[in-house]
Amino acid sequence: MATPRFDIIGQAIADASRTRMLCELMEGRSFTNKELASAAGVTPQTASAHLRLLQDAGLVVAEKRGRCVFHRLSGPEVAQALEQLAAIAPMDSLYRAQRRKAGGLAQVRSCYDHLAGPVAVAMTDALIARGHLREEGGGFHPVAGEIWAGLGVCLPDRVMRAPFARPCMDWTERRLHIAGPMGRQILTHALEAGWLRRPLRGRGLEVTTPGHRALAERLGLGSALAGLSGLKSCEEA
Known part of the structure; x- marks a missing residue:
């Protein structure tokens, strides 16, 4: 072996x-x-x-x-492994400096192909609280409903070999956010719909005014977004 x-x-x-x-x-x-x-x-x-x-x-x-x-x-499996290691690794001065700089990394960012940071964690919590997502057996299981189309998610019509909605430990928040195909679809839709915008460099993402509005209307994240220190819509930056 x-x-x-x-x-x-x-x-x-x-x-x-x-x-x-x-x-x-x-x-x-x-x-x-x-x-x-x-x-x-x-x-x-x-x-x-x-x-x-x-x-x-x-x-x-x-x-x-x-x-x-x-x-x-x-590949994504490398990103997944690194994210999990980051969740248990000590934070050095580089991380603290990044967190102090334009709050992008700390507030909302991409984790390879899915959304991470406080916004992603708040989104996951909201989906679970509203009954759209179940945390069960160490995984996430979506409940069919209209919410998913509004987030750009197309639920599979058959059981997939790999988890469709995989829990990923957020390395800054030490809580779970959504990865896997569902996480990739949500991030892709948010970028294409203009809810989020990538800067020229860095993992931080800019939340636009339409993004604030969409996340508040669909998931009730208005207060959560407003409470994130240093997070502004890119039109206001």
């Missing part, structure tokens, strides 16, 4: 500069070597060495587009 090589993964993430690169890639977008070097505070040459190690461990893949090489996480 094959034994998982945890030692290879451990070596890959056992460096502060590499973990900062991985946190940058948790946004779900691809970045160049120079951009990741800037995020980690190292030279491009050092970043290249770090990225080769991360690629050898299967955590990151590189894609050449024209004259540039872009790097991204190798």
